[in-house]
Amino acid sequence: MVVWITGASSGLGLATAQALREAGHTVVAGARSFRAETGTDGIHRLPLDVTDEASVTAFAEAARAVSPRVDALVQCAGILVLGPCEETSPEEYRRVMDTDFLGMVRMNRAVLPLMRGQGSGKIVMFSSINGLLGIPCQSAYTAAKHAIEGYAECLQMEARRFGIQVCLVEPGDHRSGSQHTRHHAEAVTPESPYWADYQSATGVIHRDETHGSDPAKLGRKVARVLARKRMPVRLRIAKPDQHLAVYLHDLLPPGLNGWILRKYYYGKS
Ligand SMILES: NC(=O)c1ccc[n+]([C@@H]2O[C@H](COP(=O)([O-])OP(=O)(O)OC[C@H]3O[C@@H](n4cnc5c(N)ncnc54)[C@H](OP(=O)(O)O)[C@@H]3O)[C@@H](O)[C@H]2O)c1
Numbered sequence: 001m002v003v004w005i006t007g008a009s010s011g012l013g014l015a016t017a018q019a020l021r022e023a024g025h026t027v028v029a030g031a032r033s034f035r036a037e038t039g040t041d042g043i044h045r046l047p048l049d050v051t052d053e054a055s056v057t058a059f060a061e062a063a064r065a066v067s068p069r070v071d072a073l074v075q076c077a078g079i080l081v082l083g084p085c086e087e088t089s090p091e092e093y094r095r096v097m098d099t100d101f102l103g104m105v106r107m108n109r110a111v112l113p114l115m116r117g118q119g120s121g122k123i124v125m126f127s128s129i130n131g132l133l134g135i136p137c138q139s140a141y142t143a144a145k146h147a148i149e150g151y152a153e154c155l156q157m158e159a160r161r162f163g164i165q166v167c168l169v170e171p172g173d174h175r176s177g178s179q180h181t182r183h184h185a186e187a188v189t190p191e192s193p194y195w196a197d198y199q200s201a202t203g204v205i206h207r208d209e210t211h212g213s214d215p216a217k218l219g220r221k222v223a224r225v226l227a228r229k230r231m232p233v234r235l236r237i238a239k240p241d242q243h244l245a246v247y248l249h250d251l252l253p254p255g256l257n258g259w260i261l262r263k264y265y266y267g268k269s
Pocket residue numbers: 006007008009010011012013030031032033034048049050051075076077078079099103126127128129170171172173174175176177178181209212
């Protein structure tokens with residue numbers, strides 16, 4: 001298969017690109033920090049900024065010079081801004097939506113005509129457990145991932161008759177190292193009325209990621225699922241407690257669910 005993959009310079013995207021390459025696929029990987037080169041690992045790297053239409057077009061053209069086909073697109077590019085809703089600016093929301101959600105829309109618009117022409121294709125979009133439930137201080141990311149979930153359900157129905165499959169990957173916490181590069185809302189300061197809760201919630205988020213699952217294992221699982229004749233519409237890759245959190249979110253009254261999550265992230269209800 002010829003697979004294009006976004007956000008492949010670090011974390012889950014890098015692990016997935018490596019797993020796909022090890023499985024014998026032609027991998028064309030994009031990230032802002034890439035220069036055009038083919039590494040000793042055999043992965044073709046190309047510069048790509050998913051927030052920039054011209055960059056997406058240039059990536060698609062360069063990828064088609066590597067191979068004219070695109071059998072699969074795996075979308076991992078994403079950013080995260082932590083902050084309470086009141087102190088996260090519209091500009092910060094816009095940045096996250098532009099990368100995490102609209103970035104996927106731009107990439108899909110680039111591959112869909114090609115896949116329709118081929119009569120086949122697979123699109124894998126990295127959502128998150130946060131695409132299914134909200135947690136404190138991650139509203140921009142949660143909103144973008146919820147947008148991806150809804151959008152992917154629509155795309156899945158529309159694209160099916162052209163032989164195009166869509167799969168949402170919903171990871172729980174993984175040790176991607178992304179906590180070292182993430183952004184915090186500029187307005188959050190020790191003077192903030194949310195400061196104590198913010199410290200508590202981000203401490204829990206950081207701890208859960210540090211003790212998260214192995215990205216290499218996730219990469220291999222995504223590669224295996226991509227090779228199947230029929231992909232699932234949703235692939236949740238999470239520890240049992242995060243599966244349980246989603247289950248309880250759908251089962252319990254919202255007030256009770258909120259109480260449990262506040263207790264977990266703030267240490268108090
Ligand atoms: N790690 C987890 O626990 C976890 C859990 C659930 C879901 N996820 C999802 O999995 C995906 C990868 O997460 P991660 O933790 O591995 O993050 P990460 O290590 O921070 O990697 C993010 C990737 O996105 C790229 N990127 C950021 N902005 C971009 C842009 N405008 N255009 C192109 N590429 C861009 C980055 O490369 P450059 O900076 O070079 O552009 C990097 O390769 C994300 O969609 C994330 O939401 C992760």
